[in-house]
Amino acid sequence: MLTPGITQERLTSVARWALAHVNRSERPLIAERVLGAVCQRIDDPRVRAALLAEGAEARLTRGYLPRHLPQAFTAQLACADLEHSEGRWAAAGTATTRALLLAYHRVVHLDGPSSPLAEQPARFTAPLRKSRAAKALRKPRGRKGPAAPPPEERPLRLLMVHHGNDNFLRPILAHYAHHAGVELQTLDTASDPVVAPLAKGAGRLVQRAMGGQVGYGAEIERALRPRLDWADVVFVDWCAMAAALFTLVDPMTTRIVVRLHSYEAFSLWPHIVDFSRVDDLIFVSEHVRDLCVEAVPRLKEKGAPRLHVIDNAVELTPFSRAKRPEARFTLGLVGVGQVAKDPRWAVEVLRLLREKDDRYRLKLVGAPLDPAVGPAAARYQRAYQREVAAFGAAGAISETGQTEDVSGALEDIGVILSSSLRESWHLGLVEGAASGAVPVVRDWPFFADKPHGARALFPDDWVVATPQEAAARVLRLTATEDMWLKSGHEAAEHALAAWDWTQVKDHFDRLLLGPHRDVCSAGEDAIRKAAE
Incomplete structure (x- = not known):
């Protein structure tokens, strides 16, 4: 694209100025805008792709979603298309790989509260459908013949x-x-x-x-x-x-x-x-x-x-064990080692419950989130620790850590939570339900507005939209010991009938x-x- 009065060299110089500010600033909003706008006007696809990729990688390294991420990986695919059309297969593969690594960086989809892929999957992956190099990558190589039927004469x-x-x-x-x-x-x-x-x-x-x-x-x-x-x-x-x-x-x-x-x-x-x-x-x-x-x-x-x-x-049968009486007021979360598990949501549910009754506790089972995963995970971990610390010396939150005996850990848990941002099936929740704990399932935000999600997988009354709804369900179903035991028994029956290996x-x-x-x-x- 021609820009009257501004040479390509000057545009590149401005882009590099913006890139320098993206690299060293915690809040480079203006620099990102300048970088994206100027790169649209740089004619050389390799230069444009390199600048945009460096800017995006700088933000991802700091744990932030780049403003111009789609522009960056689309530019890499355009570069890959050019290399592919000129027969430079290695260069085309390198550019395609860099595009995929940008588009599917963990900060974009795994370490934050949302994902552009989950929100609009077809739109997010549209550049992959249009790219010549991406089409070459997914071109069917096929097989010489169909798969054979199962053998009859031997195992x-x-x-x-x-x-x-x-x-x-x-x-x-x-x-x-x-x-x-x-x-x-x-x-x-x-x-x-x-x-x-x-x-x-x-x-x-x-x-x-x-x-x-x-x-x-x-x-x-x-x-x-x-x-x-x-x-x-x-x-x-x-x-x-x-x-x-x-x-x-x-x-x-x-x-x-x-x-x-x-x-x-x-x-x-x-x-x-x-x-x-x-x-x-x-x-x-x-x-x-x-x-x-x-x-x-x-x-x-x-x-x-x-x-x-x-x-x-x-195998869910081993989880069917007698609950200890104090389990009635103990919420449990099995698996907390990823941002996607969102234990902060569970802590908020606990806070709401303790405003009504300070007997409620939260037990966390599993290895804690490792802040070394990346800066986005580290920021989440710091916020989570501040919220846990707010409970002071009340002893309302306990962390069991990694254990091979999950069924034993569940004996103390009377309400099993799924606080996740996204899940495919949530094993920990199902094991907790099989143990007789009352299930409370967050309507996983990544899929909440889709035709299928938590509400399609689990009974509708298990699923809640907000921490307030979760607290209300817990208060209602643990109001008496008989109500709690009855609700837990029904959950266990459903889990075993629907999901046990048998x-x-x-x-x-x-x-x-x-x-x-x-x-x-x-x-x-x-x-x-x-x-x-």
Whole structure:
């Protein structure tokens, strides 16, 4: 764009002045405005992209959402398109990776009270739909043939894969380890001596997906081919590094199943995974499925995987224990180590309750939030600690820390809270309900105005919109011991009937072992028709 009277050199000089102020100021509102406005008028796409990216990274490093974030990652994609059109595959991959790292930085989606992706998923990811380089990244590489049907003459060979986190696999692993119709192997791509060195860094994966890094691709082929040749079905938990790695290789006749929880939806990984090589994609809730379908173009296109919604696998029976009488006035929050868990909301509920009755307490179970995660998390932690300190020596808040005995910790908890900004399914809340604690679920703000969310997952009377509503529900259902015990018993009955592993395992059996491969897919037909 031409700017009469101002040369490109002068525009660049002004942009660098603004960038310097963005870098060293805590409140660089004017400098950010100047940087964004001037960069719109810089003709060289590489210079424009570099300046905007540096400004955005400066703000992200301080833990703030950059004012011009969409402009910055769109400029990186424009730069990637230019490199791609001129045949510089490595440079195109580098620019595309930088764009994704900007767009999906944790400060943008994970360490704050909101996310532009959750608010408007299609709008936030629109630049990825328009970019030539991004289209090359998600171009289906396909497979030589369809996945073979389950074998009839021998047990099904099942390979369960994760990348350093098998927390949600344990009941599934135990089930298939003792299943007469299954021969089971596992692979941790983060610790396997052959695979782990290849499962590091998104940049190489992006470049390989776009046609570069041929030698790296050959290494992945050699590492994974024996696993794929052995397996009839590969189940990859978490749609992240391991899923991206496996879909860089043609699975031939091996069926690929990937499960996506929540974190991945707010990450770059679904934009790197080649879904043309995924036969089935499992979500743990409808609201996460809805978000991903809007945000990830491949899931609406021809050749997309079958979409399924299956509850998390969890054995709830061990949580059914007798409550101690004092538990009636003890609120509990299981899992507090992320900003997304928003324990400050739980503290506000406690404050409102203690205005009425100072017998109420709050018990926090789990590792505390680590301020070293980043400056945004550190700011949240400081505010949280100030609010906790306001209770002084009253002893109203206790922190248990990380424990392997969650069911034991729940014996003292009579009301289980879900205070989160976002969740896919919230294991801690479900375990608490199964223990007989009265559930109080915040209408998770990331999904509160969507067709599906906390109210679609849990009974409507469990869900509240505000701390005031939460306090009112607690006061009503703990008013007498009989009322509290009755409400907790009803919650436990519902949890066990809806979500215990005995209810969920048949879904996994039908999906992984059965010939029809169609389970819990409500909504897929509607998604397909909308896409058409």
